[in-house]
Amino acid sequence: MISKGLPGFRDFPPEDFALRAHIFRVWREVAARYGFEEYDGPPLEPLDLYTAKSGDEIVGQLYNFVDKGDRQVALRPEMTPTLARMVGARANGMKKPIRWFSIPQLFRYERQQRGRLREHFQLNCDLIGEAGPLADAEIIALSIDMMRGFGLGPQDVRVRVSDRLFLSSALRQLGIADAMTPLVFQAIDRIEKNAAAAREMLDAHLDTVTVAGVFRLTDPAHRAELRRSISAATHFGAALNALDEMGFGEWIDFDPTIVRGLAYYTGTVFELFDAKRTLRAICGGGRYDTLLGSLGGADLPALGFGMGDVVLGELLKDRGLHPSVGASIDVFVAAVTPADVEHVLKLSHELRDAGLRVEFALNTQAVGKQLNLANARGARLAVVIGPDDRARGEVQLKDLVYKTQEAITDSSLASHLSSLVNDSRLTTPNG
Amino acid sequence: MISKGLPGFRDFPPEDFALRAHIFRVWREVAARYGFEEYDGPPLEPLDLYTAKSGDEIVGQLYNFVDKGDRQVALRPEMTPTLARMVGARANGMKKPIRWFSIPQLFRYERQQRGRLREHFQLNCDLIGEAGPLADAEIIALSIDMMRGFGLGPQDVRVRVSDRLFLSSALRQLGIADAMTPLVFQAIDRIEKNAAAAREMLDAHLDTVTVAGVFRLTDPAHRAELRRSISAATHFGAALNALDEMGFGEWIDFDPTIVRGLAYYTGTVFELFDAKRTLRAICGGGRYDTLLGSLGGADLPALGFGMGDVVLGELLKDRGLHPSVGASIDVFVAAVTPADVEHVLKLSHELRDAGLRVEFALNTQAVGKQLNLANARGARLAVVIGPDDRARGEVQLKDLVYKTQEAITDSSLASHLSSLVNDSRLTTPNG
Numbered sequence: 001m002i003s004k005g006l007p008g009f010r011d012f013p014p015e016d017f018a019l020r021a022h023i024f025r026v027w028r029e030v031a032a033r034y035g036f037e038e039y040d041g042p043p044l045e046p047l048d049l050y051t052a053k054s055g056d057e058i059v060g061q062l063y064n065f066v067d068k069g070d071r072q073v074a075l076r077p078e079m080t081p082t083l084a085r086m087v088g089a090r091a092n093g094m095k096k097p098i099r100w101f102s103i104p105q106l107f108r109y110e111r112q113q114r115g116r117l118r119e120h121f122q123l124n125c126d127l128i129g130e131a132g133p134l135a136d137a138e139i140i141a142l143s144i145d146m147m148r149g150f151g152l153g154p155q156d157v158r159v160r161v162s163d164r165l166f167l168s169s170a171l172r173q174l175g176i177a178d179a180m181t182p183l184v185f186q187a188i189d190r191i192e193k194n195a196a197a198a199r200e201m202l203d204a205h206l207d208t209v210t211v212a213g214v215f216r217l218t219d220p221a222h223r224a225e226l227r228r229s230i231s232a233a234t235h236f237g238a239a240l241n242a243l244d245e246m247g248f249g250e251w252i253d254f255d256p257t258i259v260r261g262l263a264y265y266t267g268t269v270f271e272l273f274d275a276k277r278t279l280r281a282i283c284g285g286g287r288y289d290t291l292l293g294s295l296g297g298a299d300l301p302a303l304g305f306g307m308g309d310v311v312l313g314e315l316l317k318d319r320g321l322h323p324s325v326g327a328s329i330d331v332f333v334a335a336v337t338p339a340d341v342e343h344v345l346k347l348s349h350e351l352r353d354a355g356l357r358v359e360f361a362l363n364t365q366a367v368g369k370q371l372n373l374a375n376a377r378g379a380r381l382a383v384v385i386g387p388d389d390r391a392r393g394e395v396q397l398k399d400l401v402y403k404t405q406e407a408i409t410d411s412s413l414a415s416h417l418s419s420l421v422n423d424s425r426l427t428t429p430n431g
Numbered sequence: 432m433i434s435k436g437l438p439g440f441r442d443f444p445p446e447d448f449a450l451r452a453h454i455f456r457v458w459r460e461v462a463a464r465y466g467f468e469e470y471d472g473p474p475l476e477p478l479d480l481y482t483a484k485s486g487d488e489i490v491g492q493l494y495n496f497v498d499k500g501d502r503q504v505a506l507r508p509e510m511t512p513t514l515a516r517m518v519g520a521r522a523n524g525m526k527k528p529i530r531w532f533s534i535p536q537l538f539r540y541e542r543q544q545r546g547r548l549r550e551h552f553q554l555n556c557d558l559i560g561e562a563g564p565l566a567d568a569e570i571i572a573l574s575i576d577m578m579r580g581f582g583l584g585p586q587d588v589r590v591r592v593s594d595r596l597f598l599s600s601a602l603r604q605l606g607i608a609d610a611m612t613p614l615v616f617q618a619i620d621r622i623e624k625n626a627a628a629a630r631e632m633l634d635a636h637l638d639t640v641t642v643a644g645v646f647r648l649t650d651p652a653h654r655a656e657l658r659r660s661i662s663a664a665t666h667f668g669a670a671l672n673a674l675d676e677m678g679f680g681e682w683i684d685f686d687p688t689i690v691r692g693l694a695y696y697t698g699t700v701f702e703l704f705d706a707k708r709t710l711r712a713i714c715g716g717g718r719y720d721t722l723l724g725s726l727g728g729a730d731l732p733a734l735g736f737g738m739g740d741v742v743l744g745e746l747l748k749d750r751g752l753h754p755s756v757g758a759s760i761d762v763f764v765a766a767v768t769p770a771d772v773e774h775v776l777k778l779s780h781e782l783r784d785a786g787l788r789v790e791f792a793l794n795t796q797a798v799g800k801q802l803n804l805a806n807a808r809g810a811r812l813a814v815v816i817g818p819d820d821r822a823r824g825e826v827q828l829k830d831l832v833y834k835t836q837e838a839i840t841d842s843s844l845a846s847h848l849s850s851l852v853n854d855s856r857l858t859t860p861n862g
Contacts (some may be wrong), residue, residue: 003483034783
């Protein structure tokens with residue numbers, strides 16, 4: 001008996017693959033408009049690629065094992081270490097800024113909760129070698145244009161942006177010592193959901209006035225005022241202004257509670273959420289100017305984001321923006337008698353050579369049954385060939401949507417059908 | 432320090448990714464013309480999915496391990512068992528024949544020889560639910576049209592076809608008992624390369640007359656005669672005739688030495704090789720009518736093939752049919768002074784919204800340096816914006832290939848550039 005697949009891993013039969021293909025296609029089209037080039041790395045990597053970045057704690061969440069050559073290996077849980085290795089190996093010869101993207105499948109052994117997946121596909125876009133604020137605006141703009149590419153607008157998705165440098169400076173003004181910053185960052189990361197954030201800070205011997213200051217700093221009521229305090233002369237202020245000039249102002253929410261858990265971010269941080277906040281984050285990213293150097297690769301400033309296929313797919317389905325299941329063929333070619341099959345084979349391949357998607361019956365069947373198959377495939381057109389048609393050098397062309405039929409000269413069929421199908425892909429409901 | 436990748440695994444920086452993307456694109460386009468729909472499954476599967484099909488011997492060649500939930504798992508070495516599971520789960524509701532394809536990355540832990548890879552991508556096309564000979568012709572035709580899609584012709588690639596039923600019957604006529612057929616199949620599989628095939632048969636106590644008969648049967652000198660002996664009334668003969676009628680006759684070499692090692696093939700078997708025979712097989716496949724049922728899935732006749740990206744990529748490079756490294760952008764937008772940057776941002780995003788691939792400098796640079804970057808990206812066009820241009824509502828449009836420059840009204844730029852770029856993609860050498 002055939003075993004089931006592993007829990008947390010998805011099969012993609014064609015009806016599910018269509019959504020994945022749509023997501024990948026939009027990702028690729030939008031990335032190309034920003035001059036980003038696609039790369040990929042191996043899904044299996046040396047384990048130390050990940051422990052070097054994240055410490056040994058990460059191992060508990062990985063699919064790691066010892067291979068038959070006694071190497072410690074792991075299925076990739078993220079793309080950045082592979083990117084660092086690839087860029088490190090060739091950064092000297094490359095024109096900066098480097099604009100690279102990838103769509104790796106990533107793996108984590110998470111204890112399974114309510115259908116939580118152990119794999120997903122994640123768009124990774126990274127901009128390497130530029131320290132200035134326009135780079136921050138450019139990478140955030142790219143994440144927004146990804147949303148626009150799917151038909152989503154600022155009423156569907158919000159971009160919550162902050163800056164760790166801005167936040168550090170604000171905390172310093174509250175009298176919080178630099179050594180306490182990581183702990184307060186952690187508390188702020190949870191401040192929306194969890195009043196225990198206050199407890200954490202008090203337990204760390206911050207006084208109540210300071211803790212109240214942190215709450216005031218992150219209070220939504222004070223956000224507009226705080227935003228006005230960000231000078232255009234700062235990196236963060238310049239990046240926010242550039243996003244306005246690019247036309248993305250109405251997507252942006254300045255939000256000082258966005259710190260992102262990962263320790264390596266050095267400046268701008270941002271996350272995209274559905275506007276109703278019913279789903280997990282669609283996208284997260286930020287500036288990581290010291291990471292590539294610390295991993296032993298090229299010492300270059302960089303920033304980027306990751307955008308998974310799962311939450312995005314849920315949002316698209318929720319908004320009715322997923323692709324409908326389309327036709328798998330354009331034309332079905334049917335033989336009336338076995339003597340017509342030779343002609344069906346020849347004609348079908350002429351039509352395929354013209355770029356049409358073509359199917360024909362692979363065994364002897366009544367025409368009615370062949371047309372049933374044509375309908376099941378969603379074919380717009382059927383070509384029926386019988387002995388009388390062949391004698392006249394014609395074929396019968398049926399429009400399966402409009403239920404019409406006409407005789408067409410055999411020799412003009414391919415060009416006639418190509419133009420018909422190109423039209424119908426634009427005008428029929430499931431084209 | 433960043434560790435290297437694992438031996439046998441490829442990085443795909445953009446210059447290498449381009450060939451992979453080209454191969455995938457042609458595979459998808461041609462598969463669509465045959466009405467094939469794309470699916471995918473998990474790269475990690477339960478180990479017993481593979482041992483059920485291939486026995487415990489297969490484990491020595493797998494990337495297998497015990498996951499953190501104590502499951503025996505393996506990176507997929509082939510796609511057929513996953514396909515069997517997915518089809519088995521939904522075959523009842525599906526219209527036959529099922530036409531499915533996939534492009535999985537596959538993994539084998541092979542002892543490394545001369546750069547032999549441990550992963551590759553493999554196009555898998557399968558046609559399920561049709562026992563008749565037109566199905567055999569259709570799947571072989573699909574493999575040939577894949578070659579044509581890459582610009583390869585019958586002078587580049589040969590399709591070597593045989594039929595296990597035909598061969599079994601020929602061996603029976605030589606007086607070889609059915610029980611000996613597998614051993615003789617194995618010997619024939621090696622007969623081209625290895626005279627020791629004779630020794631194997633003699634050691635198995637076949638007499639010299641019979642062994643001589645096997646050699647005569649597989650002798651290239653007798654092939655045309657043998658081909659003529661195949662009746663059009665047989666399944667194999669009907670499939671070969673259909674390939675002629677489809678227009679693929681000149682690709683086909685009937686070759687009784689093609690048996691394919693895998694035990695589960697039940698009829699037609701075929702392999703595609705480069706005509707010079709300097710490379711390994713490009714593609715291999717055949718009919719496997721009992722496999723899906725024996726794996727506990729749907730008991731349906733089926734046939735299919737696998738085509739890897741590695742040998743095919745070598746052949747395309749050898750023939751100069753790989754894509755040249757193209758431009759990563761269409762248009763570069765340059766600011767003359769810092770005061771022009773706001774306009775550059777606005778205009779760049781208008782051009783991106785028009786579908787153009789656009790880049791601009793992310794920091795303040797002299798125009799000359801910006802144009803260097805434009806050239807490095809392969810841009811055909813540059814738009815230069817200075818204070819005087821802005822005052823006149825114009826921009827300077829430079830053609831970087833033909834070294835021309837003209838002033839264009841700002842408002843008409845997007846449509847003007849779109850048409851220029853669409854032209855130039857057809858006419859410039861690296862478009």
